[in-house]
Amino acid sequence: MDSNVTLTAAHWMYLIGVISIIVTMMFRANVLVPSIAATFLVAFAWTGSPIGALGSIYSASLVAAKELFNIFLVIALMTALLNSLKDLKSDILMVRPFRVLMKNGTVSYLLLGLITYLISLFFWPTPAVPLVCAVLLPAAIAAGLPPLVGAAAVAIAGQGMALSSDYVIGVAPMISAKAAGASAAVIGDRALVLSLITGAVALLLVYLFQRRTFQPANPLLLKRWQALATTGELVSHEGTAHKAEIAQGTSHEEDLSTNQNIERELASLPPEQAKWSRVFALVTPLVFLVIVVLMALPKFGVPLGDLKGGAAASLVGGAAGLLMIFATLAMKGSKGMLEASADHITEGFVFAFRAMGSVLPIAGFFFLGASESAAAIFGTAANQTPSFLFELVAGAQDWIPHSKVFVAFGLLIVGMVTGIDGSGFSGLPLTGALAGAMGPVSNMDSATLAAIGQMGAIWTGGGTLIAWSSLIAVAGFARVSVTDLVRALTLPVLLGLSAATLAAVVIF
Numbered sequence: 001m002d003s004n005v006t007l008t009a010a011h012w013m014y015l016i017g018v019i020s021i022i023v024t025m026m027f028r029a030n031v032l033v034p035s036i037a038a039t040f041l042v043a044f045a046w047t048g049s050p051i052g053a054l055g056s057i058y059s060a061s062l063v064a065a066k067e068l069f070n071i072f073l074v075i076a077l078m079t080a081l082l083n084s085l086k087d088l089k090s091d092i093l094m095v096r097p098f099r100v101l102m103k104n105g106t107v108s109y110l111l112l113g114l115i116t117y118l119i120s121l122f123f124w125p126t127p128a129v130p131l132v133c134a135v136l137l138p139a140a141i142a143a144g145l146p147p148l149v150g151a152a153a154v155a156i157a158g159q160g161m162a163l164s165s166d167y168v169i170g171v172a173p174m175i176s177a178k179a180a181g182a183s184a185a186v187i188g189d190r191a192l193v194l195s196l197i198t199g200a201v202a203l204l205l206v207y208l209f210q211r212r213t214f215q216p217a218n219p220l221l222l223k224r225w226q227a228l229a230t231t232g233e234l235v236s237h238e239g240t241a242h243k244a245e246i247a248q249g250t251s252h253e254e255d256l257s258t259n260q261n262i263e264r265e266l267a268s269l270p271p272e273q274a275k276w277s278r279v280f281a282l283v284t285p286l287v288f289l290v291i292v293v294l295m296a297l298p299k300f301g302v303p304l305g306d307l308k309g310g311a312a313a314s315l316v317g318g319a320a321g322l323l324m325i326f327a328t329l330a331m332k333g334s335k336g337m338l339e340a341s342a343d344h345i346t347e348g349f350v351f352a353f354r355a356m357g358s359v360l361p362i363a364g365f366f367f368l369g370a371s372e373s374a375a376a377i378f379g380t381a382a383n384q385t386p387s388f389l390f391e392l393v394a395g396a397q398d399w400i401p402h403s404k405v406f407v408a409f410g411l412l413i414v415g416m417v418t419g420i421d422g423s424g425f426s427g428l429p430l431t432g433a434l435a436g437a438m439g440p441v442s443n444m445d446s447a448t449l450a451a452i453g454q455m456g457a458i459w460t461g462g463g464t465l466i467a468w469s470s471l472i473a474v475a476g477f478a479r480v481s482v483t484d485l486v487r488a489l490t491l492p493v494l495l496g497l498s499a500a501t502l503a504a505v506v507i508f
Helices: 009-026 032-047 050-088 090-101 105-123 125-142 147-165 171-180 184-213 219-226 243-249 259-267 271-300 310-356 359-367 371-378 388-395 404-421 428-442 446-464 471-478 482-507
Strands: none
Touching (some): 009 359, 009 388, 009 404, 009 428, 032 050, 032 371, 050 171, 050 310, 090 125, 090 259, 090 271, 105 147, 125 147, 125 219, 147 184, 147 446, 171 184, 171 359, 171 446, 184 446, 184 482, 271 310, 359 371, 359 428, 404 428, 404 446, 404 482, 446 471
């Protein structure tokens, strides 16, 4: 142990709390209760006051809520926009043109991955998966792409590549950055690179491993797929995030598997609304394309200021809010727009809290690991409050191998362990806090380590490696066995994560 660090009972309570949370995750159980219990024990050990410890349970969640509310707000606004586009049927129009390009299995595989990735970057995979699987997957199957391979492409591109970087909405980088004490912009940039490396390797390997199962285009393939009964796994699963049910809730009730059904659905709109549906199907992606360009221009020396992190979230959320109002106006008229817009915002917050609400008490516990946030929780001065996690790592630094590869893969494995519960995001406060503590010890940038941990947590629990995660939703919509889908994804994703981690050590 480092003689300059004095470990108290509160430090050991914090360590026990971290271990209990990891063990709970390994048993695929919700870690909210262990997080609250650990917060109480750490506070009681530090303050010696049971009343203060009880108050810390509330204070920890409140501090986390203050730090992370921007995340809930941007999710709510983006979901409100998607719901308004769904009412106007613009979401169908946005992806329908790609059906005609699906001439064979290979092209369909690439297009499924690309479109899922782009939509998931802006709307998250949970609402994107039902849309892609309803409109594009049937056309891909008719073109000769096996349903299992199509499901793998959707999972890798959406719940893997797009969600693990979360580059546009920025939820994951912000959570990691708050815990690591690093820049969300830097973590986002590095996570984007690592996610692309992981996804490229995984997509290539799935294609090579499954290429022999591709078939020539044949309409009978779609009829056979349509005849398959759903497995029922979409509503019967274990895990903490319940994103499978959320995905089911944002799906289209109509059968959109054929061009005739799509045309019939679009024709149900009155002529005036049909015109606006086409307008918003074009304007919405253009607006977000402009935002992405504005975010990228400062990287090339254009003096626009840094539009990453909170600034980017503000821009994305503000654009989503205005587009939602105008789309609702086009659908409901000036009078109906007032009530419908409020309903969309309410539904957006419900979605946000269902998807992310349990993260607050979990993040509150891990915020105890840094002195500034711990001081806010305890109501003490920062210079009189210990950094429990940082001091634990400093105390054990003589036992930690000073190998960048060892530390990088260690963070990756910790991230993967936290993803076992099927969430993907609940472990980010832990991986971020560990990254902030391990950075100085390993001579690696904390932002890089946080990005690596983020990769492990989200690729595992976000929906590519765990059968009880929202991967169930993908399997259900594709009408394939979730167990078979996990088998098809495991080796390609693991090799992709290993390649990305090595690249992080070399590049960053």
